[in-house]
Amino acid sequence: MRSQAAKFVAAARRALADPPLQDAVKRATDTAARKRDLAMFAHGRDHGEALRQQAAAARRRALSRLPELLEQAEAHLTANGATVLWAADAAEVCAHVLDIAARHHVRRVTKSKSMVSEEVGLNDALAEAGIEVLETDLGEYIIQLAGEPPSHIVTPVIHKSKEAIRDLFVQRLGMPPTDDAPTMARFARGHLRAAFLSSDMGISGGNFIIAETGTLCLVTNEGNGRMVTALPRVHVALVGIEKVVATLEEYVLLTQVLPRSATGQAMAVYTHMINGPRRAGEPDGPEALYVVLVDNGRSAIYGTSYAEVLGCIRCGACINACPIYEATGGHAYGWVYPGPIGAVLTPLLTDLKDASALPHASSLCGKCKEVCPVDIDLPRMLLDLRYDLVEAGHMPWLWDAGMRAWSTATRSPRLFHSAARAAQIGQGLLPQGRKVPLGPLGGWSASRELPRFARQSFRAWWAARNQEEDRHDQS
């Protein structure tokens, strides 16, 4: 997927002026965030916080041994009968999948939700090769019909109202008009069921790979994941190289925080643990299982100060908690991952300069770190990315000049206080009760009155008081 992150500011402004979008995103994220809190703290805050810290430690442990665990995972997956393929970048992922499709004479593909497949633009590559692709996660199915990218990593259609989805189904699928969500879902399900039965190849993502057992783990809620991984002749799983955990115990810990953080569920409706393709004598399952381990920029993060972000388990809690995401929705972020995790991942996995607005799209309120099930310090990484932007010369010259002047004035008390005095006198030139027409304060003053510098500063008050006390002492 081509990044549109360079257009963040304009896209965010459009989103702010779109009331149905505002309503849909606000309602959905508020609900998700509330459910997350209830689920995480069902046994008290201390218990939830301890669980979070244990999960964080498990991810850090796994990351610290990532190369070794990947080799272990490859060996055990292979021993279980899976074929393990490595892909360095998007092109290689697509090439692998097309190659597998050709080898198995695949004409129809069904997919369960995979953010990695969005990263690499897999659907377009398959379509170009004349292969039919159908997204089977209900949300993904809807946006595929609408021709839109996902706007959230867990609930990709979060930006659409029920009414918009109804209209889409009526127009594109000939659904008899109804406002009843279960009826709409049943209608889509009928279409999907037929597709599952005629599908040659299923493509899924992967939430975890357990290195010690060679197990591919998926958590889903709609049952489509089981259909995609069990019904077609071939199953291909695209998994980021960071998704490996060492042991079953670590997996158990992470499956406790993932659904709680993502959807407020103690457990997802379906938890899949796939230990290879169909074995002799087994009644179902695919003939062949391929696990594609995808780098696509991840190993370049490993070993840097951003390595911790590879611990992300893609729950979306930071997105649901983020006031910026609430205001913009997901599309404004311009790539696969929106919200705070996207503001960190997009510059790291695509292009820092191109995505330069994203690290600045934060008040640094810190809520993302607070809700992260593996305690990733996203605000710290946003600060580090801002530093990288400055050092790489990607900031506007006006900012560079302004900051140099600020630094010079602020390390000299005399200059600093003269500047404050000058501002106190100069502020009389600024309008009150309306927007400042020009300059950097224009945007600020559009919706807030500017503060006024005090006639007597604190230091002036302090000096005057001390003088008075000195006089008292002398008299």
Next chain:
Amino acid sequence: MGQAVALFVTCLVDALFPATGIATVRLLEHLGVPVTFPAAQTCCGQPGYNSGYRRAARPVAEHFLDTFRDAPVIVSPSGSCVAMIRHEYPRLFADDPDRHAQALAIAARTWELTEYLVDGLGVIDLGLRLPEPHTFAVHDACHGLRLLGLGRQARALLDALENARVVPLEDSDECCGFGGLFSVKMPDLSAAMLHKKIERIRASQAATIVTGDVSCMMHINGGLARRGLAPRVRHIAEVLADGLPERTTHAQPGR
């Protein structure tokens, strides 16, 4: 009572909101704590640091370290500036062992005002009484809440303030959208967050919203004013100082 405290008043309080600084001094002196004001102080360096300009922020932070080098205790009426000193200075000076050691030492001696009163001095009841009954709600400033673990201190101090009643503010832990230069860089997004905060404040039963950072106060009151509404946010130091016995001895500074 008490060791002398060096006041780091912060640049915003010094130039824009001196009443907060004056209230801080009066509260500490009321408790018998002598206050000094190192006159060379300027800013903690946060505007540059948070924008990614670490090279620009560094000499400002060094200036802070030098100015407060000999202060045994440093108190500031800002959770945000204290978080900068406590959490970011050690990172800023990670490559300079001398400055790093100095930063860690200063971090351990620097307190946010409510934190110093409640956790440092161990005082909750300051023996203060408001002249008239008044209703308050607390807005948790982000850096104080999430980087310093503040929140209970201000509520405890307000609970002990006679004639003060504390009522809830929905989503009190949600950001007001200020975020320093964020509100200048992305004013529309900041304004959307501010709008939500103001809606919550309007729905609250509280006559006054109390916060620990003048930056949130400036931002929210600025938004209220632009809507033709009266300022409703005040710094905790000023609210508490209203309950001091000798209200008339210190004139309010001219605005």
